[in-house]
Amino acid sequence: MNKKLSPGRRAYTAGMKALMYASTAAIGALVLLLIGYVLYRGIPNITWKFLTMAPSILNDTIGIWPDILNSIYVVIATIIIVLPLGVCAAVYLSEYASNKRLVSIIEYAAETLSGIPSIIYGLVGMLFFCEFLKMQTTLMAGALTLVIMNLPTVMRTTQESLKTVPQSYREGAFGLGAGKWRVIRTVVLPGCVDGVITGCILSVGRILGESAALLFTAGIAHVVNGFFMGLKSSGATLTVALYIYAKERGEFGVAFAIAAILMLLTLIINLSAEAVARSFKNKRRI
Amino acid sequence: MEANEKSILSVKELCLWYGNHQALKNINIDIPKNSITALIGPSGCGKSTFLKTLDRMNDLIPDVKITGSVEYKGEDIFAPGVDVSELRRQIGMVFQKPNPFPMSIYDNIAYGPRTHGIRNRAKLDDIVEKSLRGAAIWDEVKDRLRKNALGLSGGQQQRLCIARALAVEPDVLLMDEPTSALDPISTSKIEELAMQLKEQYTIVIVTHNMQQAVRISDNTAFFLLGELVEYGKTEEMFSQPTDKRTEDYITGRFG
Ligand SMILES: Nc1ncnc2c1ncn2[C@@H]1O[C@H](COP(=O)(O)OP(=O)(O)O)[C@@H](O)[C@H]1O
Ligand SMILES: [Mg+2]
Numbered sequence: 001m002n003k004k005l006s007p008g009r010r011a012y013t014a015g016m017k018a019l020m021y022a023s024t025a026a027i028g029a030l031v032l033l034l035i036g037y038v039l040y041r042g043i044p045n046i047t048w049k050f051l052t053m054a055p056s057i058l059n060d061t062i063g064i065w066p067d068i069l070n071s072i073y074v075v076i077a078t079i080i081i082v083l084p085l086g087v088c089a090a091v092y093l094s095e096y097a098s099n100k101r102l103v104s105i106i107e108y109a110a111e112t113l114s115g116i117p118s119i120i121y122g123l124v125g126m127l128f129f130c131e132f133l134k135m136q137t138t139l140m141a142g143a144l145t146l147v148i149m150n151l152p153t154v155m156r157t158t159q160e161s162l163k164t165v166p167q168s169y170r171e172g173a174f175g176l177g178a179g180k181w182r183v184i185r186t187v188v189l190p191g192c193v194d195g196v197i198t199g200c201i202l203s204v205g206r207i208l209g210e211s212a213a214l215l216f217t218a219g220i221a222h223v224v225n226g227f228f229m230g231l232k233s234s235g236a237t238l239t240v241a242l243y244i245y246a247k248e249r250g251e252f253g254v255a256f257a258i259a260a261i262l263m264l265l266t267l268i269i270n271l272s273a274e275a276v277a278r279s280f281k282n283k284r285r286i
Numbered sequence: 287m288e289a290n291e292k293s294i295l296s297v298k299e300l301c302l303w304y305g306n307h308q309a310l311k312n313i314n315i316d317i318p319k320n321s322i323t324a325l326i327g328p329s330g331c332g333k334s335t336f337l338k339t340l341d342r343m344n345d346l347i348p349d350v351k352i353t354g355s356v357e358y359k360g361e362d363i364f365a366p367g368v369d370v371s372e373l374r375r376q377i378g379m380v381f382q383k384p385n386p387f388p389m390s391i392y393d394n395i396a397y398g399p400r401t402h403g404i405r406n407r408a409k410l411d412d413i414v415e416k417s418l419r420g421a422a423i424w425d426e427v428k429d430r431l432r433k434n435a436l437g438l439s440g441g442q443q444q445r446l447c448i449a450r451a452l453a454v455e456p457d458v459l460l461m462d463e464p465t466s467a468l469d470p471i472s473t474s475k476i477e478e479l480a481m482q483l484k485e486q487y488t489i490v491i492v493t494h495n496m497q498q499a500v501r502i503s504d505n506t507a508f509f510l511l512g513e514l515v516e517y518g519k520t521e522e523m524f525s526q527p528t529d530k531r532t533e534d535y536i537t538g539r540f541g
Binding site: 098166168169170171172173174175176177178179182186187190191 | 372373379381385386398402
């Protein structure tokens, strides 16, 4: 084969190859540089006190414990609401809805929704939840805004994985006299747990990384609260805190420390998403 | 063949459309109890469609229109108020490709009984053993009932699926080319099994393999392009077909 290539052709191939190597190397270097720089600037600022204290104006110290709690609260509240909603919507659209036109319109809308910039969700969430529903600037209003933002993701990943459940399982169950709901509960849903979990983990990542939507709806307070009290109060999540410390207080050390923490969290989340997907694939093959 | 009291399924003037495409044209057939009826014919002639009509599995496909009647033990299965779940319990289905659920062997067999409300552990144990014995696979799996059924070989999986169908104590077993995905040894095991099972059950089996029809069936129905061309005793049909098209098909001139 190779012999038949003309010299010009061979030079072209070699050139393209070199170009591809170069771009790969450039991207790799860029990523490493970015991560390295953030970790280098951030990690020295991470101390036990920094992680476990609230900021104090009197002592002039900064701690991100309330922001960590707020992040956790928002993640929990959002996931608790978005998961059942998204899974139910997916099951309804894929297994029950008979109007295929309507289904494809809804799927298209969901696809579009997931492409909208988050700041727009923030604006709408502020007007709807904070003002119209009079929830004020609270973590709960933020969580509800994030529910809307993540609903398409959870729904679509669940739908995709519903499609991977073989039709023959459904036929087998129906053939034994099982009703629709029993078929879904015992054969279809267990077959798509991996998709649900993947969607869930992806959402957690997006929630942790979200700032614009939460700036509008959840506020910027750094106060330590319990879960329910927290949801009823205004509060900054880690990402929002990063913005505030960097932009409004010029505390770049703190901002980089938070950035480093967020980056490590993202890494852990992505790895666990992969691990979940892999372990389910293995389980199914047995 | 004429209708007689011994027929368990009686099909009259059955037509079926998928959208605008007519897949079954005026089918009339009576299936006698405790016998094996083979459905033969070139692929696409409507054998699977016909089989699925008998336990209303076509209900799952949108845009299907059916006219005519199918009587099971004298009652129209399409009549309003028919309990489809109960109908499918009494008329079991074994599919072309073995389709065990991705759960343990035990749970596969217990799936049907549990669906119909049996929760008692001892009773389920009993049913599982009886069904697996009935499908001649008990000895091969009795030590690994808790293992995933997908770990079995193709032939074992198909016998497991037969056992799963037997577990709800059906009267009729519909089998759609149950051996087409299997090796010769597994195939002969399933054929043997089918011949044992007809003592207790009525079997309707689709096969593309005419030797198989001759080996195991009492009656044979020949389908072509959605029509039932000929139906009769298997030996008679294969020795003296009355229709030219049947003769052409069984002598291998097309198909
Ligand atoms: N779900 C379906 N939707 C539309 N047409 C179908 C469907 N299933 C089967 N058909 C059509 O009906 C005819 C009979 O198919 P089938 O019953 O599967 O034949 P066989 O089992 O004899 O090979 C074929 O022309 C096939 O294309
Ligand atoms: Mg077929």
